[in-house]
Amino acid sequence: MPDRLYLYDTTLRDGQQTQGVQFSTPEKIRIAQALDALGLDHIEGGWPGANPTDSAFFDAAPETRATMTAFGMTKRAGRSAENDDVLAAVLNANTPAVCLVGKTHDFHVTEALGITLDENLDNIRASISHCVAQGREALFDAEHLFDGYKANPDYALACLRAARDAGARWIVLCDTNGGTLPDDIGRITAEVIAAGIPGDRLGIHTHNDTETAVAGALAAIMAGARQIQGTLNGLGERCGNANLTTLIPTLLLKEPYASRFETGITRDGLRGLTRISRMLDDILNRVPMRQAPYVGASAFAHKAGLHASAIVKNPATYEHIDPAMVGNARIIPMSNQAGQSNLRQRLSDMGLDVPRDHPALPAILEEIKAREDQGYSYDTAQASFELLARRALGDMPRFFEVKRYKVTVERRKNKYDRMVSLSEAVVVVKIGEDKMLSVSESMDEAGTDRGPVNALAKALAKDLGPYQRYIDDIRLVDFKVRITQGGTEAVTRVIIDSEDGTGRRWSTVGVSANIVDASFEALIDAVMWKLVRDGAPAT
C-alpha cells in the first residue's frame, strides 16, 4: 500500500512575496481554481488582515475540494489568543484550516520578538488550541526550524511538542532563510520524528537559496515527513519556494516516489501541468522560463546534433520521461548547430515533408545562420521560421506587398492644457495590380493613444481586400523587445505572439535598428503565416 503524501500550495501567500509579484483578487481566484483542478490538498490563500487583496480574496474565495487555508502568526505575548486582533482577523476569514507561523529558534524569540522562551511556547500552545477550539484544522509553520534545531535542539523540539500537544494537525518544518542543505534536512527531520513528532503529522517548507529546495523537500519525505509545501513555478520570497511544478511530476513519475507514495493528483491533472504553469506566467506577464524542468519550452529541446539524431530514432535515448505526460512537447530547435536531420524533422512537424536530398535544405540552414548573425532568433519564432522555409522551398504563395508606410507620433498639450499623444499611420499595399492606401489613427474607443505599432496594424488591417476576412480575428497577445547584437552593432529584436479566434497562437520575429520597423516586420509575418495556414488564395 503506497503512503499518502499531501501537497500544500502557498503560491497565493509565499508566492506573492516574489519581487515584482502582486496578485489582484480576481487573479487569486483564477489561480485557486486551477490549483484545485490540479488536485492539491491545501490552498493557502493569503494573510487576511495583513493586506487588503488577501482579505478580499477570502471574502470571494471559490468553492474548492482542496482545503482552503488562511495564513497568520501565533498570538503576541501579553494578551490572550482570544484578544489578539491579528489572530482574530485570520480566523474571521472562516477557512476550514488555519496555518500559523511561530518561532522555534531561540535567537529569534529573544532577538526579533524580545520575549522569553517560555512566553513563546505559551503563544504557540494558546494560538493552536484557540484554532482547534473553533473547529479549524490547525497547522503550525515552525519558522527557522533547522537553524533553531542546530542552535538549541531541546528548545526547537519543545516548540514542536507544544504545537503537537495543542492539537496541530500538521507541524511544518520551515527552512525560512533557505540555507539548509538536503542532507541536514533529511537528518534533522529523522531526528524530529525520533523525538516524538509523528511523520504523518510533519510537513516540509523549503526555499531555493542554495538551489536545493526540491531536493530538500524530497529528503524530508524520505526521512518520513508527509506534507510538502511549495509554489507553482517556484515563486516565493528571495529565490523562491520549493517548486511544486517540478515536485509533482517527480513524485508521480520517478522512483522510488512513484511506487511508494500516492497524492491527490491524477494522471489527467498531470497532463495539465504545463498549461497551468504557462497560465500563471500569463497572469504575471512573465516570460515563461524556457529551462524550467518538465514544463519549460526547452525541457525537451534537443539541440546537440548527436542527441537530436538519436532522439529521432528513439526518444528514450535522451529523455527521462515522455513530455506528453506533463502536457509538454519535444522540440528540435533550429540553430546553426543543428544539422539537416533536425531541419527535416522540424519541417515535417509543420506538415512540410521534404526528401532527404532536397537542395533547399542546405540553403535554409545557411539562411538561418546568416539571419541569426543579424540578430534574428528562430528558436521561439516558429511561424517566421516556417515562412522562411516555405520561401526557400518555393511553397509560399504571393499574397500582398507593402510598398511604403509612414507613422507619426506627436505629444503636445491638448485644448484642455493636458499633455496627450497621438499616432497616425499611412500604409500603401499592393495586391496583384491594385495599390491601396490606408490611413489610421492609434486612438482606441476609450480615447487612448495605442502607439505607432497599433496605428500601423490598424492601417494595414483596414483594407486587405480579399484577405480581410482571414485577418479580422488576429489579436496581438504579447510583444517582446530585446536589444541584441546584429553583426557589429546593436539592433532591436521584436517577437510578437499572435492569437486568432480558434485559440491558435504563433510567434514571429522582426529585427532592425528601428523598433517600429522591427515590429512591422514581425507583424507582416504574423499576417502572412495566418494566410498560409488558412489556405488563402494567392494573387
Next chain:
Amino acid sequence: MPDRLYLYDTTLRDGQQTQGVQFSTPEKIRIAQALDALGLDHIEGGWPGANPTDSAFFDAAPETRATMTAFGMTKRAGRSAENDDVLAAVLNANTPAVCLVGKTHDFHVTEALGITLDENLDNIRASISHCVAQGREALFDAEHLFDGYKANPDYALACLRAARDAGARWIVLCDTNGGTLPDDIGRITAEVIAAGIPGDRLGIHTHNDTETAVAGALAAIMAGARQIQGTLNGLGERCGNANLTTLIPTLLLKEPYASRFETGITRDGLRGLTRISRMLDDILNRVPMRQAPYVGASAFAHKAGLHASAIVKNPATYEHIDPAMVGNARIIPMSNQAGQSNLRQRLSDMGLDVPRDHPALPAILEEIKAREDQGYSYDTAQASFELLARRALGDMPRFFEVKRYKVTVERRKNKYDRMVSLSEAVVVVKIGEDKMLSVSESMDEAGTDRGPVNALAKALAKDLGPYQRYIDDIRLVDFKVRITQGGTEAVTRVIIDSEDGTGRRWSTVGVSANIVDASFEALIDAVMWKLVRDGAPAT
C-alpha cells in the same frame, strides 16, 4: 587537511547547447578569461571540428592558468584512433587536456551506435590511450552512466575500468538525460568507488531536468567524487547543467563543504561571482534571473513585512550568508506590501534620511501603489523610484521641461530602389524662460536608421544648454519592453538601463499605451536622475 575539489567548467561547450545561445569567438574568449580569473581548474572550450566557432576559439584561445580542454567523442568502430578524423580534429586543437564522451549504457551501444559491447570497450580504451600517448591529460565523460549502471552494472563498470586502465586522469559520471535523483547519484557513485574506480579520479556531471542538478553534484561529492562539472548560470542542454554559480558559494561558504574541502577559488574570486554572472547575461542579452541563488537581484530581497523589519535590526535573522561575500547586495523592495520601515531603509540607501514621522512617507507609499496599478514597476527601476520620492519630499530641483515632441518613421524605396527607413524627431524643451527647439534624424554614422527613440534621444541631447555636459556620457545599455496590465487595459512598460562614463548603471521606467511615449518617459527619468546625482544646478 581539507580535500581538494576540482571545478570543471563547460559553459563554452554544454552551455552552448542552451536553446537560443550561440557564442561568437570573441565572446568565448571573454568568458574563458573571466572563468580563469575566477579560479576554475578546467575550461572546456568546445568541440573542435564540430562547429566553426569552436575551432576558431581554440586557434585564438587565451593563455590561462586553468587547464584548457577540448571536447570530443571516442573513436568510431572499424577504424583506429589514429585514423579517426573526428578525434584527430579534437587533438589538433592542441589543448593540454582532452575530454572524450563515450557510451557506458548497453542500450545506447547497441541501439544508438549499432555496434557490439566489446567494440565500444575497445573504442574507449584505444581513444584514451591515444590521447595519453600524445602527452595529453585525458578525461572520459561516461555518458548515461547512471541509467547504464541501473540497466547493466557489470558493463557500465567495465567501461569505466577500460578508461581507468587506459590512463584517464578523470572519469566523469554523467547523468546525461538529467533523470537521476540525488539519492541514486550518491549511492551509485559510492558503488563505483567500491568497485575500484578511485574517488580522486571521479567527476560528476549532472543536468537539471528534475531541478536537482546541484543536489546531485553535492551527493556525488559526499560519496567521494572529487571533480564537479557545471556551467555558469546553469546554462546547458534542455534544463541546463549543474549551476557552478550556485555550487561555488555553497562549497566555499556552507558546511560540511567549507571545512572539508578546498577549491581553486579564493574569497576575492568569490566576491566577483555576481559580476561574472551578470557579464554572461550581458553577453547573451538575457535578462538576469532575479531569483537566481546567491547572485540574483532578488536573492537578498526581503519583501515580507515581518522579514524586512527584522532584517533592519539584524541581517542574520533572514539571511543564510552575507550577500557581500558573493558580491551581491541586500534589497528592501518597494511594493504595496511594504511598510514605512522598508521605505525609510530604501530612502536611506539612496542617501535620503527621512525621519520616522515625515508626512511624505504615506504619500509616497500611496503614489507607488497607484502607479503600480497603472503598470509601473519600481522593484527594478530604482532611479525612477528615487525621482518619485524626491518629488514627494520636495527635494527635486527643477531642471528643464519638455513642452512637446513629434517623431516620424517612414519606410519607402530609396533612389536605388531599396526599401529603407528613416526616423526624424523634433523636441521642444523649456529651460528657465528659454524655449529650445531641436531636430534630429535617427541615422547613425554607418547610415543605419536607429529608430524613433534614438531620434528623440538625439534631439533631446542636442541642446540641453547648461545641462549638456552632464548628459554627454549617458549611454543606453538595455531596453526592455513588456505588455502589461494598467488598470483595465493593456499598456506598454519600458525599462531603460543607462550607464555613464564612470560605469554607474541605473534603471528607469515609463508606462503608456504608446511605446514611443513610454520610452520617452523612461529616457527623461534617466537624464533627470543623472542631473540630480551629479548635483546639476536648478534653473
